[in-house]
Amino acid sequence: MDSSDNASSPTAQPAAGGRVIFVPTPIGNRDDLTLRALEVLKNCDRIACEDTRHSAPLLQHHGIAFKPLVSLHEHNEIRRIPELIAAAQAGETIAVVTDAGMPGVSDPGYRFVHACIEGGVPFEVLPGPSAVLTALIGSGMPCHAFRFGGFLPVKSGRRRQALEEALASGETAIFFESPHRLTGTLELLASFSPDATVCVARELTKKFETYHRGTAAELSAHFANHPPKGEIVFLLHAPA
Incomplete structure (x- = not known):
């Protein structure tokens, strides 16, 4: 198997469609959200946010309502990431956002990427505001x-x-x-x-x-x- 492949052993494979998508969000102007990011946020099963109170107005601004939000920040990510990995392995598509910019850059995200690699969970990183x-x-x-x-x-x-x-x-x-x-x-x-x-x-x-x-x-x-x-x-x- 190619070492660059995100897959691991057959027992660790997620159900069809299960994946994690790291979505950059605007660093200030709410209209800087890309079309691809907007599509992911509209169609994912849940969104892991650094601060749900910060992300909710952005989602509302773009007409995304009633989307399940779960907090994922530096104080709870060690406990929360295994739950989200399990959800992706069960078939959910999970979007990950921080308060602004690219997840993982001086913000939560690095540990989650590492967990995806270790757990054989497919993931994508979208380009966007920085x-x-x-x-x-x-x-x-x-x-x-x-x-x-x-x-x-x-x-x-x-x-x-x-x-x-x-x-x-x-x-x-x-x-x-x-x-x-x-x-x-x-x-x-x-x-x-x-x-x-x-x-x-x-x-x-x-x-x-x-x-x-x-x-x-x-x-x-x-x-x-x-x-x-x-x-x-x-x-x-x-x-x-």
Whole structure:
């Protein structure tokens, strides 16, 4: 059997039609849901959501009502995933969504993919919205080689190490950052690399989307006087 095949032993095969589909959802604008994703969400048997309260308005916006929703987040996924795997093996089609963007990218999803592989459950990953790629292109920074580091560490020592490693890589580095920590991150970066090229992409695809571009020193001064709000993608590149 080809090692890339999702199937395992005959006893682990799901019933006809049983599968799991990982569905990216809009990172802001609800109309960014793809036609294929919309079709999956309309026709699946149930939807596993990072937060059912967050996903329900998106489904309602697209006219999807009375669809069974089940929560799947970092605090319950170890317990919930076996239940969902069993449902797929019994023939259900299960869609997996997070609050925004691609499941598994700094969100629940990785463990579920691994469980599908281990359990011989067919699965698909749909393409769709990504805050990482949207911010990368919008930043104007080099995009032929880049690295994504998830959320920056909370502790300042580890945060500085992550920033230094990103600059030393010579690639565009992309991080998620809390608006409450952004000012401190910029101040820290400006203290040892004031000329580093920085972009702060905020509230992507939403009404108040903004891109702030400049050196670490310039953006540190700006956000010190204009505290940021909303969801932020933080990008940096070593000075030319």
